[in-house]
Amino acid sequence: MKLPQLVQTQFLSVQDVASIIHKIGLKTVFTRMAEYIREDYLRWHDFEKCARVANHSKDGVIELMPISDAKSYAFKYVNGHPKNTINGLPCVMAFGVLADVATGIPEFLSELTLSTALRTAAMSAVAAQELARPDSKTMALIGNGAQSEFQALAFHYLLGIEEIRLFDTDPKATEKLIANLKSTALRLTVCSSIAEAVRGADIVTTVTADKTNAAILTAGHIEPGMHINGVGGDCPGKTELHADVLHRSEVFVEYEPQTRIEGDLQHLPADFEVTELWQVLARQAPGRRDADQITLFDSVGFALQDYSALRFMRDAARELGLGQVVSLIPELVNPKDLFVLIHPETQETTEPSPRPNFCAILAAV
Amino acid sequence: MKLPQLVQTQFLSVQDVASIIHKIGLKTVFTRMAEYIREDYLRWHDFEKCARVANHSKDGVIELMPISDAKSYAFKYVNGHPKNTINGLPCVMAFGVLADVATGIPEFLSELTLSTALRTAAMSAVAAQELARPDSKTMALIGNGAQSEFQALAFHYLLGIEEIRLFDTDPKATEKLIANLKSTALRLTVCSSIAEAVRGADIVTTVTADKTNAAILTAGHIEPGMHINGVGGDCPGKTELHADVLHRSEVFVEYEPQTRIEGDLQHLPADFEVTELWQVLARQAPGRRDADQITLFDSVGFALQDYSALRFMRDAARELGLGQVVSLIPELVNPKDLFVLIHPETQETTEPSPRPNFCAILAAV
Numbered sequence: 001m002k003l004p005q006l007v008q009t010q011f012l013s014v015q016d017v018a019s020i021i022h023k024i025g026l027k028t029v030f031t032r033m034a035e036y037i038r039e040d041y042l043r044w045h046d047f048e049k050c051a052r053v054a055n056h057s058k059d060g061v062i063e064l065m066p067i068s069d070a071k072s073y074a075f076k077y078v079n080g081h082p083k084n085t086i087n088g089l090p091c092v093m094a095f096g097v098l099a100d101v102a103t104g105i106p107e108f109l110s111e112l113t114l115s116t117a118l119r120t121a122a123m124s125a126v127a128a129q130e131l132a133r134p135d136s137k138t139m140a141l142i143g144n145g146a147q148s149e150f151q152a153l154a155f156h157y158l159l160g161i162e163e164i165r166l167f168d169t170d171p172k173a174t175e176k177l178i179a180n181l182k183s184t185a186l187r188l189t190v191c192s193s194i195a196e197a198v199r200g201a202d203i204v205t206t207v208t209a210d211k212t213n214a215a216i217l218t219a220g221h222i223e224p225g226m227h228i229n230g231v232g233g234d235c236p237g238k239t240e241l242h243a244d245v246l247h248r249s250e251v252f253v254e255y256e257p258q259t260r261i262e263g264d265l266q267h268l269p270a271d272f273e274v275t276e277l278w279q280v281l282a283r284q285a286p287g288r289r290d291a292d293q294i295t296l297f298d299s300v301g302f303a304l305q306d307y308s309a310l311r312f313m314r315d316a317a318r319e320l321g322l323g324q325v326v327s328l329i330p331e332l333v334n335p336k337d338l339f340v341l342i343h344p345e346t347q348e349t350t351e352p353s354p355r356p357n358f359c360a361i362l363a364a365v
Numbered sequence: 366m367k368l369p370q371l372v373q374t375q376f377l378s379v380q381d382v383a384s385i386i387h388k389i390g391l392k393t394v395f396t397r398m399a400e401y402i403r404e405d406y407l408r409w410h411d412f413e414k415c416a417r418v419a420n421h422s423k424d425g426v427i428e429l430m431p432i433s434d435a436k437s438y439a440f441k442y443v444n445g446h447p448k449n450t451i452n453g454l455p456c457v458m459a460f461g462v463l464a465d466v467a468t469g470i471p472e473f474l475s476e477l478t479l480s481t482a483l484r485t486a487a488m489s490a491v492a493a494q495e496l497a498r499p500d501s502k503t504m505a506l507i508g509n510g511a512q513s514e515f516q517a518l519a520f521h522y523l524l525g526i527e528e529i530r531l532f533d534t535d536p537k538a539t540e541k542l543i544a545n546l547k548s549t550a551l552r553l554t555v556c557s558s559i560a561e562a563v564r565g566a567d568i569v570t571t572v573t574a575d576k577t578n579a580a581i582l583t584a585g586h587i588e589p590g591m592h593i594n595g596v597g598g599d600c601p602g603k604t605e606l607h608a609d610v611l612h613r614s615e616v617f618v619e620y621e622p623q624t625r626i627e628g629d630l631q632h633l634p635a636d637f638e639v640t641e642l643w644q645v646l647a648r649q650a651p652g653r654r655d656a657d658q659i660t661l662f663d664s665v666g667f668a669l670q671d672y673s674a675l676r677f678m679r680d681a682a683r684e685l686g687l688g689q690v691v692s693l694i695p696e697l698v699n700p701k702d703l704f705v706l707i708h709p710e711t712q713e714t715t716e717p718s719p720r721p722n723f724c725a726i727l728a729a730v
Contacts, residue, residue: 007454007455007458011691013691013692013693014692014693014694014695014706015692018706018707021707022707026707048420048421050418050420053415053418053429053431055413055415055431055432055433055438055466056413057433057435057466057467058435059467060466060467060468060469061469062431062433062438062464062466062469064418064429064431064440066418066420066427066429067420068420068422068427070422070423073420073427075429075442077440077462077464077471079464079468079469079470080469081467081468081469084468084469084700085700085701087468088697088698088700089372089468089470089700090372090694090695090697090700090703091700093372093469093470093471093694093695095471095693095694097442099427099442099444101420101422101425101427102422102424102425102446103425103444103446103449103452103454104425104426104427104444104445104446104449104458105444105454105458106442106458106460111692111693111694111695113694113695113703114695114703114706114707117703117704144701145701146700146701146702146703146704147703149703149704150703150704170701172701173701176699176701176702177704180702180704180705180708326376326378326691327378327379327380327476328378328379328460328476329379329455329458329460329476329478330379330455330458330476330478330479332453332455334541335449335450335453335454335455335456335511336450336509336510336511336535336537336538336541337511337541337545338455338478338479338482338511338512338514338515339482339511339514339515339542339545340545341379341383341479342383342386342387342391342479343545
């Protein structure tokens with residue numbers, strides 16, 4: 001006899017995700033998450049992809065990002081409220097679910113604020129492994145906010161970056177980054193302008209938060225052989241790169257239809273040529289071709305990375321015995337009997353219970 | 366000084382929702398939920414509405430249903446897997462979130478399997494209060510599965526229905542319903558055919574689960590003055606009513622663009638006239654016009670009802686002190702410092718920490 005399937009949802013809190021990092025180390029987290037992302041990108045055509053669903057308001061946006069293959073369904077809830085920091089709140093907060101496609105059971109519910117920072121940095125590193133010069137040692141990091149330490153360490157651990165050249169319009173953000181990374185082996189160099197930070201860097205990461213069409217990087221900043229990792233230009237009206245930077249670069253994207261709307265690519269004509277990263281990973285398109293080429297990863301964050309992040313967090317939590325079961329979905333002995341959950345309540349009526357009649361009896365009358 | 370806003374998510378489990386029902390009684394739950402639904406339907410134009418986002422697979426579908434006004438954002442996750450009962454699992458499982466539009470904080474996370482059953486029945490009753498004859502006493506209930514008891518009791522409590530005439534192709538489902546409702550004041554009559562159940566009924570509720578284009582009700586079943594509450598025909602390829610039933614009725618819907626795709630309406634031409642229920646509630650369109658008219662509520666379930674259900678559950682949980690805080694979103698002292706959550710990990714490196722350099726120094730060399 002087949003055992004009844006459990007309708008259980010495992011919940012992973014912010015503290016649980018922090019515990020995973022403490023227990024196995026950030027280097028291992030980045031390494032494994034990058035592996036999960038590569039695995040999933042190599043199965044690109046297995047996925048039912050769609051644009052994210054956004055509800056816009058005066059000060060921000062709330063989005064749902066679903067994706068599925070034949071086995072699993074994932075979605076992420078994520079907001080974007082640039083003014084939140086004024087009130088001491090994060091600009092971006094997220095959580096998500098991994099569900100079983102065969103039954104619809106939401107099996108795994110997880111925080112995704114911290115996990116998104118991890119997967120965004122892991123994704124940037126996966127792209128850079130294909131697109132940056134293999135001898136890259138120095139990275140400029142423009143924008144030293146919530147995502148910056150994750151970018152710095154992902155590039156340190158996965159690409160061997162040794163020096164990070166820092167710039168932010170808010171010196172306190174840079175101080176915070178330095179305090180957070182002071183115990184790592186990274187050499188941290190504070191710069192007084194973008195031009196100074198970028199000069200001579202092998203990789204340039206832009207991860208600023210302003211919701212404006214900015215031109216943080218202009219063509220004058222760019223040097224032959226650079227790889228640009230553009231992370232902060234990720235929604236309509238929020239860009240970081242001057243159009244000339246894109247014109248001078250070979251541009252790579254996660255999912256072209258989405259990046260045309262949300263990425264720095266939004267300023268360019270619809271026929272501007274780009275390559276989807278999965279093609280490079282699958283060896284269907286070249287990555288970097290020579291040491292002088294300028295490459296650009298116009299990253300906006302795609303649902304597939306969250307699918308990978310949820311899959312990794314679920315597996316890591318299982319291995320480490322972290323997380324807890326929450327009663328999100330009822331467990332029923334008889335699936336047609338949902339009412340049993342509130343049954344005692346119906347005892348409230350004190351009137352005598354009439355016996356059920358039968359139509360047959362009535363019909364005979 | 367402004368106090369920092371709390372980034373807290375209140376979680377309401379299946380047991381918590383059952384507790385709310387036990388504590389205040391099902392009659393009060395239906396009454397208040399119907400009030401919340403009416404309130405929100407009267408603000409119809411305040412809402413940003415969109416079609417649900419569905420990921421289809423071989424055996425089912427997983428959907429996200431978002432909706433928002435200027436204050437709150439709600440979404441529901443819900444699956445539909447008709448074959449699940451074979452494996453002892455519910456066909457429909459759901460949960461949802463209510464978030465603050467101004468900041469994006471997901472403030473309230475709740476089970477919605479039980480709550481959906483409640484809100485679906487409350488919605489049916491709200492529609493019937495406008496569309497059924499005021500002297501209605503008898504309801505046929507075709508389909509005695511998971512939703513059936515909720516329909517029976519919502520109509521008992523909110524419309525004064527005294528007798529329910531039952532039919533299901535599975536006699537065990539009917540037995541279960543009778544066992545569940547035996548302590549209520551409802552008179553339950555088991556019928557051996559649909560025709561028998563429907564004959565003479567004031568209201569006919571169809572709430573069957575098969576994912577087929579069925580014709581459970583045909584024109585021959587329909588009598589003048591009936592109100593038909595069509596609940597089970599709710600996705601493409603899953604209908605319950607013969608087209609002639611719709612042709613003979615005045616048809617009311619929740620949200621026309623969605624019902625044209627998902628409701629029994631899917632078989633009718635695009636110019637077949639229907640009325641959105643909010644118009645009736647707002648007195649912008651007539652409901653029932655006379656005692657002989659046949660009215661039909663072609664219900665598919667719309668995101669606005671889930672918004673209402675979440676709002677009610679949040680308020681009821683607050684009043685009763687139910688639910689618990691879960692760590693879904695990190696609480697940060699400095700919103701630009703997400704890394705602080707995993708900071709101790711960076712201590713793992715034993716190499717001496719290099720002091721940060723300054724570009725200015727380098728430039729001077």
